[in-house]
Amino acid sequence: MNATIELERPLIAADNTRDTPRKPGGVSQDIIAIEHLRVEYPTRERGQPTKPAVKDLTLSVHPGEVFGFLGPNGAGKTTTMNVLLGFTHATGGNACLFGTSVREPISRQRIGYLPELTYYYKFLTAEELLRFYARLFHIPRTEADRRIDQVLQLVELDHARRRPIKTYSKGMQQRVGLAQALINNPELLMLDEPTSGLDPIGRMKVREIIQRLHNEGKTVFFSSHELGEVETVCDRVAILHRGELKAEGRVRDLVAQHQCNLEQVFLRVVGYQP
Amino acid sequence: MNEIFAVAGVVIKELYRRKDFYVLFILTVLICLVMASVNFFNDSHIVRYLKEICLLLIWICSLAIAITTTARQIPAERENRTLFPLLAKPLSRTRLLLGKFLGCWLACGLMLLCFYLFFGALAASREHHWPLLNYLQAALLHWVMLAVVIAFTLLGSLVFTAPSSNITISFASVAFILLLARHLNKVALQLPEPRRSILYGLYYCIPHLELFDVRDLIIHDWPPIAWTVCGVAALYALAYASALLIGACLIFHRKAIN
């Protein structure tokens, strides 16, 4: 067990208001519950052991919080998200969304996902795309129409709703991505590098949306390299390095403990020596 | 089922918004009209050569569209990264695959409707009669055959990494079956063991797509086949398509898509 995590434990244990009791049988009421997750990829070379991408990760995300998932490139953030979204099968351990195993498609009924690279069916219009996704969520037609109008206005794409996505700029495509992530009014929003490639105005708008969702009691789980933003919006963060959880806790607690800003905490935790 | 139809709807939209179908349809129409304009001994009632050319073009175009459309479904989703937001929805891989199959199959059905309507109009312009039942039967059998081809190509798209390899192998396999499958048993009987058993085994294993090729019956005005026989053939095709789809689902479930 990593010494850094040992230090965090007292901080987590003291925060009783955020601790959620575990149900008998080990099933958590957390929105996201990861227990001893292990993901290994086979290597191409013969005789070589498998390559571990995530090692014995245990993590939980509580309802209503904004959770930042941090780590340098190759730390295992995307792999963990892929397991949560069902893109990759875990080699060992458990992962649950809303108490349901991630292997069940129904576990994704109440989530919205915004990938880092936003590509959608170029031959569809924004409206058609959202209607398609609404159908996948079994949203009734009238409700879907209302939601589509709502999210398109939210992401300021109402004027271009009937144009094919292939005519959209990069910023517009990212906004379509955000719209499709919100179409089902998700209780958990999973964002992978949401502000990547956005201009300052775009980043501000994403922050506003995250804040708004937080105010509505939604849970936001996102990975990012923009530690300044993470420090601003997140309630709790987890820092991953080489597949292992190095730190987890409230942002202010980590900052207070290390007596520096989040960026320096990050660098210390991952062992970066300038 | 709703998710399956939703995915199928997107596939159909893709087909009629791409240019492939329109190009092939216009090409078919042009070639047929040019061939129809040729004068053979001042007889305007000669029609069977025209029917043969039209049906041959329909078969080639339908196989081209079915195989190329199906072969790029999953690989294009992966390459364009549209697969990730799709599977992040409460949509299982099985339903996604079934939706793709249904979409490709229904899209091919619509395509065949257009082609066979043109064929009927072309034939009627010379024959002055319209054996609707025969054409309907031919179109239905053709469509059912495409279910097997689409399922086969879908399975191939999960096995082969490159869509071009899948397309080539699918085309070659379908062409082999259509041209030679009927005769494999005759060739097998002339061979010594164990080649006879191997070839006969292959003969029984492969889906006999040539059963659904009733062009000769249409061209030469033979009476329609009994509908019970057609029904049995349709069940035969759907059984093969189901088996191929089950294989595809099993492979897709095990595949890492990131």
Next chain:
Amino acid sequence: MRSTKLPLLILAALLVLCFGLAAWLDLWFQTWQGNRAQSADVLSVLMGDSRRIFANHFFVKADAYFHSGYYPTVFDNREAFQTPHMAEDSGTVGGQNHGDETGFLGQPRDWIDAFSRQFFPARHTHLDEGGASGDLGDSSQVREIMPWLRLSAELNPNDIRTYTVTAYWLRERMGKVAEAEQFLRDGLRENPDSYEIMYELGRVYSENKHDLARARNLWEAALRQWQKQEAPKPDPDKFLFIEIASHLALLEEMQGNFAQALAYMALWKSRSLSPDEVQKRIDYVRHKMASPAPAGPSPQTPSQAP
């Protein structure tokens, strides 16, 4: 600023140059072409000698159409289809068929084979006998073989049987005598020494146009060509010789030129498979020569088929 008219002027000048060059070269090409006329044929240039393979394929395809699609493949027993039936039935070529023409598929070998026979033509029919519909009164369906025969002739103008078979069906079942004559003349232009085409053209004049003088001229020319081309061969084409000789003999007999008729009958008898029957005909004509009064019923014309 560059003038926008300059590129247009250059283009116009180039076009004028090209047209002038083409006009000048065309005259030179016409004189140079000479024996190379064949190389101006697009099909010859594109396909070379392989066009003969395609021509034969389309000729066989016409026979497949004659059978409404019920035709043996390379995997089936083709003993009964060595001579295409449309050619054999036309009487323009000698037949070499033997065996079962209705059951070349044989018994089904397995359940798939048995089941599959419901999906393709599985009954022996001829288009001149109604085809798949079985309506014996409708023999005009034979028109459907025409495109393939036309294409075959286009690809290989030196295949004589294409012209003779096509002409027969054109005039006999489709009533297109003028087209048949024109097609045969096209064939004769490509094959000026073809006795088969001359014979068939003679039949057009004799049976359809009732111009016996022309028919005689053509058949005599055909006979001369046959004797020039076939007679020296160890295995000459007896079928056509008998056809030509017999038609000439009957023509002369009909016109009262008994001496000439006897001469042709002698030729006919020399290669006939049933010389006794021909002899009966000779005796009958001799009897007619001897006594101008009607000599009783004429003997049946002997069968020509070898």
